[in-house]
Amino acid sequence: MSSEDFINIKCLGYRYGDHTALDDFNLSIGKGEIFGFLGPNGSGKTTLFRIMATLLPIQKGKITVDGYSLNETPNEVRKRIGVVFQSPSLDGKLTVRENLIHQGHLYGFRGEKLKSRIAELIQQFQIEERLGDLVENLSGGLKRRVEIAKGLLHRPEILLLDEPSTGLDPAVRLQLWKLLADLNRSEETTILVTSHILEEMENCDILAILDRGKRVALDSPERLKNQVGGEVLTIETSEPLRLAENLQNKFQLGLFQDGNELRIETREGVLLMQKIHESFSDQLSTIRLSKPTLGDVFLKLTGHNFGSVS
């Protein structure tokens, strides 16, 4: 087993009745990577997360983690992964300390060993002062910190996080990603994270982009963005169809239309922006030029806008 094959997903398929959530999904994840699963709601990433967390049975295909088969030896896999759920798995009626103690007991930690591990974690996550507080009285950001501390208690080699930024304000979100980066550096923890928030996924080493149960891209965020040529012109207009036709006739452009928005990939952005403005200024509401984002990558790969899928 090479380190590239630390986690291996082969021909994974999952269906809810008639609906296909994952379709012939293949992936290899290396040890020590920060790996992101990016996709809109309904892309299959939550299903994938649940299967990886051993909460959904494998219907089709095979997953191995550190050489252990998730199909046949789920308990070996469970010992190696720490899971951070989107909706907190903390018991609000218990204190932070009690939550951590229960978690330890579930993984066979007890006595001095558990005590010293909890002491380490509360220092690392700066939750010493809240140890005796009921979890239901903590803020969202603090709860998420405790949740992650809980997931890491048994020193898993892999940390699995489902939409960890949901409900967090931008400042707390930054803190969270710093924490994950530190963890990845100091303990070489492999981090698998799902998200539908484009900006934060720039922090990943490798990204798999999911759409309708399929993997549509796999690369570093930088290289993915380089696939989109040069720059992106975004035009907002009240007459998207007419303007699109006009632009195509005049400049022979390839463009994407989504609602009232037109997007054009171009290598000569400033020049083109000027030309469009000269010819069609009456049809433009706004026009702006930007570096490609992961949203542009998604649009280019799937033909539909990231936000418009649900």
Added chain:
Amino acid sequence: MNFLLPTFTLWQREMVRFFRQKNRIIGALATPLVFWVLIGSGMGKSFRPPGDETTSALSYMYPGIMVMIILFTAIFATISVIEDRREGFLQSVLSSPAPRESIVFGKILGGSSIALVQALVFLVFAPLAGFTITLTSFIPLLVVLFLLGFGLTGLGFVMAWQMDSTQGFHAIMNLFLMPMWLLSGSFFPVSGAPAWLQFVMMANPLTYGLRALRRVLESGSVGFFNSTMDLGFTFLFSVLIFILGLWVVRKRTVIS
């Protein structure tokens, strides 16, 4: 993987949560108590169990009300499973390497311990129903109450595990669990019912637990050994429901 430690921790969690939520203590005790006082007193002289002209309604209903307290406690303790599994504490329990046996056992043990505590609180009213609890009848009483609690919590667990919403559980409670209680001999004796109903009552596992409880309350420790068959059935039911619990947990981890 160790079985005892996860079982203990899950049991402990149930107990701590219970004692922190005062409304639950009252919720499971108050309703049956009101039922008992109102119906028991109201029936007064209009109710006489067949073949026994001396027992008052208050006294006849006492063991049944105790079972009702256990039933309500079991429902309260297991209804949380429905939401807990999809978005709550149970998620992390299920993704941990804790043996599935200890997940089921810890939960049911927790629920039955709480039920036992509630039933013991109700025991202070025993003299009002004409029962005297002696030192020798206390231990058999604990055994019967615990077995009843285990079976009913297990039943609640098995049902809750298969549900997607708490509304569904309420429907089950009204359509299945309450009739099950009603037809256990708690409200009227088996002997006075029509034949078809007698058949249903004899098929009801709760009938045996209730009969054992009634006998221990009425005749103390000596009667305890006379209820070997009733106790045996109740024990068997607890074992079967535990196995069923294990089976549903293995079959279905989250909502799919």
